[in-house]
Amino acid sequence: MQKMPAGSRKEGQVTKNTVELFPPIRVLQIFKCSYILKYWSGDCTFTSTFKNVNSNSSEKMKSVFDKATRAELINRINTLNENSKAQWGKMNVSQMLKHCTQFEEMSLGKKKYKQSFLGKLFGKMALKDMLKDEPVKRNLPTVPSFKVKENSFDLANERKKWVDLIKEYEHFSNSDFVHPFFGKMTKEQTCYLAYKHTDHHLRQFNA
Numbered sequence: 001m002q003k004m005p006a007g008s009r010k011e012g013q014v015t016k017n018t019v020e021l022f023p024p025i026r027v028l029q030i031f032k033c034s035y036i037l038k039y040w041s042g043d044c045t046f047t048s049t050f051k052n053v054n055s056n057s058s059e060k061m062k063s064v065f066d067k068a069t070r071a072e073l074i075n076r077i078n079t080l081n082e083n084s085k086a087q088w089g090k091m092n093v094s095q096m097l098k099h100c101t102q103f104e105e106m107s108l109g110k111k112k113y114k115q116s117f118l119g120k121l122f123g124k125m126a127l128k129d130m131l132k133d134e135p136v137k138r139n140l141p142t143v144p145s146f147k148v149k150e151n152s153f154d155l156a157n158e159r160k161k162w163v164d165l166i167k168e169y170e171h172f173s174n175s176d177f178v179h180p181f182f183g184k185m186t187k188e189q190t191c192y193l194a195y196k197h198t199d200h201h202l203r204q205f206n207a
Helices: 016-021 024-030 034-040 067-077 093-107 117-130 155-171 187-204
Strands: none
Touching: 067 155, 067 187, 093 155, 093 187, 117 187, 155 187
16 A cells, blocks of 8 residues: 655544545444554554453343343334434435344344454454443444345335344344354354344434
């Protein structure tokens, strides 16, 4: 990669042009992988560190394996309708429903995906950030397999399908779950991620 002219940026700064030339930097920005960002932006001094994440930070998080939590999510899903508008992002409500049913099908083992090359490099590190006890950051990059291009679906049908999939977590048995970015995940990690993903998109549509 061509380095930027001297004096055109501050030391360690990642510019807009750098991000456009190398899209995965967007992922690294979000997960605060600062020393790798410095390397790709032309500063090869590995002085910064990753943000410290408590390995037990997910202990207080809600889980889709909990009956009351599933009931809460289902109630929120059932409030979605044709008039639901996104608070951020590019998806409309029917696209979001389709995206989320695809995610649950993956988590439950109905569909299998291979881990991406970028995920093999940074997935475990990013998972630690994702499983912190806080809402998912807005406008995170979407895994390509889950990008929904169609503009409209049968909203009532997709909503029912999502509800039915949420109910299936009561009998979760996908112990070999591999996320296409985060990689191999434990049962506990899967239940927390499934909750956070669902909660994130319901918040997106104010549900």
